[in-house]
Amino acid sequence: MQRRFDHLDDVWPAGLGRRLGAMLYDGLLVMAIWIVIAAAHVAVSRLVIGLPPEQVGLGGAQVLSLRALLALSAFAFFAFFWTRGGMTLGMQAWRLRVQTLDGCSITLLQALQRFLVAGLSLALFGLGHVWVLFDRERRSWPDIVSGTRVVVLPKHPRTSG
Template sequence: MSRRLPNLDDVWPAGLGRRLGAMLYDAFLVAAIWLLVAGLHLLVVRHLIGLPAEQVGVGAAQVASLRFGMLASAFAFFAFFWCRGGMTLGMQAWRLRVQTLDGCTITLRQAMVRYLVAWLSVATLGLGYLWVLFDAERRSWPDIVSGTRVVVLPKTSR
């Protein structure tokens, strides 16, 4: 269920530098989650399934299940924060927020589209994010395809 976000009149489109900064912060968090997922995967393979150490990581099923777990956990991280308040922890540090075009939190479907197109944007050597430099509204491919936008929030007065 989408909810209306505050400060809609005080925001402006995010540039490439801020986006990359937030991505770097979030990359460290996702790497930590992936370490946890890999550890849990190893625990399951060794102790619940009972494979010997030399058989760990051998076979398509083990590789596929680990990759799926990593991709699913990264999606869960981003979707939780994007749908909840529009900001991951890295986005909070850089005062960024993802929102719908009318200023609401994004839906789970939009989060899935953003996540999938983000991988495509990275796979094309970052072209999907460099698109921000050429788009008049500073939109990346994930923004365009999912019908969302990333905005900069004003500094809070103390």
């Protein structure tokens, strides 16, 4: 179920610098997840399937299964955060949120569209992300394709206690 965000008049479109900062932070988190998954994949290959050490990682089934697990885990990471609160951990650090054009949390389909187009954008030397510099509304290719936008949240005033 989509959630409507508050204070929509207080946000503005995110620029490239903040987006890259959040992407770097999230990239490190995804790499940590991938290390755990790769270690589990090796453990299953050795302990459950019983492959000798010299055969671990060889063969199409092992390579394909590991790649599929890595892709699915990366998507699960982003989809979980984007569809719930609109912010991954990296986006929280940079005060960014992804939302629909009318200010709601995004759907699972929009998360999938963002994820796939973001991967394509990176494969094309980041062109889809650099597009933010040329778009009047500061939209990247994932934003345009999925009908979403990334906004900067205002700083919360500090309370003295």
